[in-house]
Amino acid sequence: MDIEVSQSRVRGRARAPPSKSYTHRAILAAGYSGGALVYDPLVSADTKATMRSVDAFGGDVDREAGENHLDVTGFDGRPDVPADVIDCANSGTTMRLVTACAALADGISILTGDSSLRSRPQGPLLDAIDSLGGRAESTRGNGQAPLAVKGPISGGTVSIPGDVSSQYITALLMAGAVTEEGIDVDLETELKSAPYVDITLEVLDAFGVDAEKTEQGFSVPGGQSYDPADGEYHVPGDFSSMSYLLAAGAVAAADDDEVVVAGAQPSAQGDSAIVDVLERMGADIDWDEDNGYITVRHSDLSGVEVDVGDTPDLLPTIATLGAIADGDTRIVNCEHVRYKETDRVSAMADELTKMGATVTEEQDVLTVHGDESALEGAAVDGRADHRIVMSLAVAGLVADGTTTIAGGEHVDVSFPDFFDVLSDLGADVRRQ
Ligand SMILES: O=C(O)C1=C[C@@H](OP(=O)(O)O)[C@@H](O)[C@H](O)C1
Ligand SMILES: C=C(OP(=O)(O)O)C(=O)O
Numbered sequence: 307m308d309i310e311v312s313q314s315r316v317r318g319r320a321r322a323p324p325s326k327s328y329t330h331r332a333i334l335a336a337g338y339s340g341g342a343l344v345y346d347p348l349v350s351a352d353t354k355a356t357m358r359s360v361d362a363f364g365g366d367v368d369r370e371a372g373e374n375h376l377d378v379t380g381f382d383g384r385p386d387v388p389a390d391v392i393d394c395a396n397s398g399t400t401m402r403l404v405t406a407c408a409a410l411a412d413g414i415s416i417l418t419g420d421s422s423l424r425s426r427p428q429g430p431l432l433d434a435i436d437s438l439g440g441r442a443e444s445t446r447g448n449g450q451a452p453l454a455v456k457g458p459i460s461g462g463t464v465s466i467p468g469d470v471s472s473q474y475i476t477a478l479l480m481a482g483a484v485t486e487e488g489i490d491v492d493l494e495t496e497l498k499s500a501p502y503v504d505i506t507l508e509v510l511d512a513f514g515v516d517a518e519k520t521e522q523g524f525s526v527p528g529g530q531s532y533d534p535a536d537g538e539y540h541v542p543g544d545f546s547s548m549s550y551l552l553a554a555g556a557v558a559a560a561d562d563d564e565v566v567v568a569g570a571q572p573s574a575q576g577d578s579a580i581v582d583v584l585e586r587m588g589a590d591i592d593w594d595e596d597n598g599y600i601t602v603r604h605s606d607l608s609g610v611e612v613d614v615g616d617t618p619d620l621l622p623t624i625a626t627l628g629a630i631a632d633g634d635t636r637i638v639n640c641e642h643v644r645y646k647e648t649d650r651v652s653a654m655a656d657e658l659t660k661m662g663a664t665v666t667e668e669q670d671v672l673t674v675h676g677d678e679s680a681l682e683g684a685a686v687d688g689r690a691d692h693r694i695v696m697s698l699a700v701a702g703l704v705a706d707g708t709t710t711i712a713g714g715e716h717v718d719v720s721f722p723d724f725f726d727v728l729s730d731l732g733a734d735v736r737r738q
Contacts, residue, residue, distance in 0.1 A: 308738035309695070309714030309725060311702030312683070315560040316731040320551050322543035322569035324348040326720045327502060330356045330399045331480070331509040332539045334407065336378035337365040337385075338484055339513060339532035344376040345540045351718045352397035355419075359404045362388035363411070375538075383484035383531065387413030394419040394451075396647060396690075396719055398426055399473055401451060405431055406477035408455040409440040410484065418452040422647045422690060425450060431474040434464045438489070461487030461528045468497035468523075469642060476506040479526045483515045488528035490520070497523075498642045501576025501616050508574045512539055543569030543598070545577035547721045549623040550696040552580055554728065555602035556589040557630050558703040564603045565731060571598040576616040583624060586610045587631055609633035609676050618643040618650075621672070622697035625654040628674030629663040629681060630704055637672040647691040647719075657686045657698055661705055683707030692719040699725070703733055710738070 329348040336342035337360035347353065349369065357367040360378065363385035368377040385407055392408075394401040394417055401419055405428065408415035418424065429449030432442035441456040461482060466474055475491055482489030497503070503524065510517050510526075514533045517526035548567050555565030572578065572595050581600060584591050587607040593600045609631045614621050621643045628635025643650045655667040662682045664675040683705045688695035690713050702709030714737065717724040729735045 307715045309699065309711045310708050310736040310738060311699050311711065312708045312734040313706060314558065314703055314732060314734040316554050316558050316565055316703065316733055317560045317563040318731050319566045319568060320727050320731055322548040322551070322567055323721050324541040325544040325575065326350065326352060327399065327505050327575070328509060328541045329353045330403060331506060332541055333357055333360060333367060333376065333378060334403050334480060335509055335513045335532050336539070337363060337380050338383055338480065339380040339534070340382045341379045342534050343538040344378060345538060346374055347376050347541050348544065350720055350722050351395055352400065352720060355393065355395045355397045355400040356403070359392050359400060362390065362392050363407060380532070385411045387411045388415050391416045391418055394423055396420050396423055398423060398471070401428065402431055402471065402473035402477045403480060405435070405442065405453060405455055406481035409435045409438070409442065409457040409459045410481055411457045414454055414456045416452060416454055423451060427470050427645055428453060430466050430470055431477060434466050434474065434478060435459065437464050438462050459485060461485035461489050463490040463492065465492045465494050467495045468493040469495045470645065472497060472499035472502045475503050475524055479506055479510065479517050479524055482526040482528065483510065483517065483530040485528040488526050490525045491523040493523040498615050499618055501574055504574040542571050542573045545575045545580060546619040548600070549577060549580040549620055550700055550724070551727065552584060552591065552600060552602050553623050553627055553700045554703055554731065556584050556591065556605060556607065557627070557700065559602065559604040561604065564601050567600045569598055570600045577620055579617050580620055580623065583610070583612055583620070587627060607631035609635040611636040611638060613639045614643060615639035618646065619693060621650055622654050622693045623700070625658060625672060625674055626697045626701045628676050629658050629701060630678045631676040633676055635674045635676060639670060640672055641670040648689040648694065650691065650694065653689045653691065653694050654697065657694065658701065660684045660686050661701055661709065678704060681705040683709040685710045688713035688716055690716050692716045692721065696721065696724055699728060
C-alpha cells in the first residue's frame with residue numbers, strides 16, 4: 307500500500323501504543339509460567355508471532371474480543387516439541403527468544419520467517435546453544451534462518467559477542483531460568499542495545515525470576531518458576547513508537563499549539579532517550595513523568611551528535627530530525643542498526659537523499675547535513691520496514707508537496723494504527 311503524506315501541521319493528543327519489547331517478553335514469560343494475564347498488550351504482527359510460538363510449545367494465548375488483556379495458559383517451563391514449523395514472520399525478537407525456548411524441548415523445532423528475517427544474523431545464538439549441549443543449525447549453513455534447534459539443554463556457561471544483538475542474551479536468560487543448572491552468559495565484546503536486557507531483567511523480576519548482571523555479563527540461576535504477582539502483568543507504553551509522534555510535534559506542530567503524547571510512564575526503555583535528543587536539538591518539550599504525558603511544540607531544531615549504541619531503533623527518527631534541523635546531525639555507534647529488518651543506516655541515507663537531503667554514510671556513522679528548505683516530496687521506499695515507513699512519514703510532514711511512501715502496511719509490525727493516529731493529529735495522509 308502506498309501512503310501519501312502532504313506537508314501539514316499537527317496538533318492534539320495521542321496515546322502511545324503499548325511496548326513491543328515488553329509485550330513479547332510478557333507473553334513468553336507467561337508461556338514459561340503456569341499461566342498469566344497480560345494486560346494492555348501490543349497486538350501487532352510481531353507480537354502475534356510470539357503468541358503463535360507459545361501456542362506451538364503447548365501453551366495457549368487467548369484474546370477475547372473487546373478485552374484489554376491476553377489470557378495465557380503456560381507450558382510451565384517445559385515446552386513441547388512443536389507440531390509444525392514456527393513462522394516468526396518479520397520479528398527478530400520472536401526468532402531469538404523462541405530459539406532458546408526451543409532448546410529446552412526434547413526434540414527438534416524448526417523456525418523460519420519472512421525474507422527479511424531469513425537474512426538476519428542468528429549464528430552467535432546457535433553457537434551458544436551448541437556449547438550448552440544442544441544442537442542448533444542454520445539449514446543453509448549461513449547463520450541465518452531457517453533454523454533447526456534440538457534440545458534439551460540443561461544450562462551452563464556460554465560466551466557470546468555483545469555487539470550483534472542483545473536479543474541473544476535476553477533469550478538465554480529467559481530460557482536459563484527453567485534449566486536445571488541455570489546459564490551464565492559471558493560477553494566477548496561490549497554489549498550494544500544494553501537497555502533491552504534491562505527490560506528483560508525488569509520483566510523477569512515481575513514474574514518472580516532472579517537474574518543479574520555479573521562482571522563478565524549476566525547470570526540466571528536454574529530451577530526457577532515464572533509466577534507474576536496476582537497472576538498478571540501490565541505492559542507500559544512504547545517509546546520507540548512515541549518517537550515518531552514526538553518528532554512530528556517538534557517539526558510540524560501548529561503555531562501556538564502542541565502535541566501531547568500519553569502513555570509515557572518511565573520504564574527501562576532506552577528509547578525514552580528521544581526526549582533528551584529532542585531537548586538537545588532545541589525542541590520545546592516537557593515530560594510529566596508522574597502522569598506519563600509528554601508535551602511538545604514546534605521549534606527550530608539544530609543538529610547534534612547522538613550515540614545510538616543503546617538505542618538502535620531511534621536511528622530512523624533521528625535521521626529524519628537531522629534532515630530538518632539546522633546543521634549536521636552525527637549519528638554515531640550505529641553499525642548494529644544495519645542488522646535490522648533492513649540495513650537502516652543505508653535505507654535512511656538513500657531515502658532521505660531522494661527527498662533532497664544531503665547525507666554522508668560511513669560504516670558506523672550517519673551524518674545528516676540538515677536543511678529543512680531542501681526537503682521536497684518524493685516517491686520513497688519504506689523498505690518493508692515499519693520504522694523506515696514511519697520516519698519517512700514524519701519527513702513528509704515538512705517536505706514541500708507530497709511524499710509517497712511505498713509499503714505503508716508494514717507499520718502493522720509495531721504500530722498498526724500509526725496512520726490513523728497521525729491523521730487524527732491533523733496530518734494530511736491518504737492511503738492509495
Ligand atoms: O529485545 C528487544 O526487544 C529488542 C532489541 C533490539 O534489538 P538488538 O538487541 O538486536 O539490537 C531492538 O532493536 C529491537 O527492536 C527490540
Ligand atoms: C528491530 C526491530 O525488531 P525485531 O528485532 O524484533 O525484528 C524493531 O522493532 O525495530
